[in-house]
Amino acid sequence: MGDQDIIIVQELTKTFNGLTAVDRISFSVRTGEIFAFLGPNGAGKSTTINMLTTLLRPTSGSISMNGHDPTKDPHRVRQTFGIVFQDPSVDEDLTARENMEYHAILYGISKEIRTRRIEELLKIVELWDRGNDFVKKYSGGMKRRLEIARGLLHHPRILFLDEPTLGLDPQTRNLIWNYIKGLNQSEHITVFLTTHYMEEAERVANRIAIIDHGRIVVQGTPEELKAQTGTDSLEGAFIALTGHDIRDEESSHLQHMRERRKIFMKRRR
């Protein structure tokens, strides 16, 4: 692990009421790479992301995000990353531009820069014409694009994408990945992503770590993973490593709320 590692995780552990969600994992993400963090449902992906992004305090272990410790210096860490959450976090009662404006103010971006960047980003994600519409009128793909634009507004060094293409059609998925790849190349933003679509991970990721039952099973380039398991696709490698069992996520409050949200959103339309 050298200076080129922007995220360094060592022996990271998180237990909830005696249940170990993340079990002494260690990995590192190199500056400027696209890193895919894969695993079945309930494997510990979101818990890990929450710890990296200062939303959850680790039980033990250490994290370095661009040289800062999220538990000791959350402020500095928060400045270095942008995130697109698995659950939507745009305000539907505000317009796209208001969402962007508020984000910029939260990150202390001055008015001139803010105005310019918002226009720039909304144009890139092709939402500029609809910028003054309320977000509740947007389709799922449009909301995702808005969240990605917002996550980039403060020019983060690391961009977290927690299942950014979940529930989107192939066209939108394609657009989003092309955009992320372009950004990674032109702006040298490190991308940390999770996804359930293996072919997407295979296509965009430089390196991959697979987590299961809270432990990292394997990490390496897609080619290394395939060679190691003797399979010809990442999906094959993934199943070879994590088995065929279907994981039932325990019904949690979050799950209930997601269900309610679905019903609620349908009614609103």
Add this chain to the structure above:
Amino acid sequence: MKVIYILWLRQLKRYFRSKARIIGSLGQPLLFFLALGFGFGPIYTKAGGGDYIQFLAPGIITMSVLFTATFSGIEVLWDRRFGFLKETLVAPVSRLRIMLGRTFGSATVAVLQGLIVFGLSVIIGFRPTTMALMPLALFYMILIAITFTALGTAIASLIEDMQGFQIIINFLIMPLFFLSGALFPLENLPKAVVVISTLNPLAYGVDGLRGTLIGTVHFGLLTDFLVLSAMAMLVLMTGAYLFSRIEV
């Protein structure tokens, strides 16, 4: 400051953009006015209490401030999963400022709601005895709003699910309301009720509002002010602490 301001502004924008919510929330106070005001009015007058609508109106105004304020906690619960609040939690901004911005925003909404109900009560026949003390009445409404918005936030920071929140609110807010003197005078009551009312911060809010609007007080305006301000500070500090501990 700017962060507190935009979070405050966001609450107001959301409020003004949901006309249905504004109109819908007038149903309950209206029902209370009709059922209690006109239902118990004649008995109250016969018992020598005077015009019951005069007595009741400050209580109903307090009620709408109380409910709007406390239930804003639900929004915190919702918002930290599926909304802008989660966004703010990963922003390089202190949790204290986020909490204050939100709380002041929701408190402002609660006060606006109280003012609308005040308008409604005037239509129904309520007449404040003096206009001079109106600014002071507004001040009491603000104190009630801040106290109970912060309380809602504090509870929402501790609870994970919606049902849990609703249960706690029902077991806490309903007794606070019914034993606050909003619906009946606190004079000549059984000792136990008097003791409970004296410990109930909302009772001081009701008393302050009634004192400024129709000139009858139970505890006294200064006591009301002191107790309520102390309470607002205490709950705000507790709420801010609990909010800063939120994990996702």
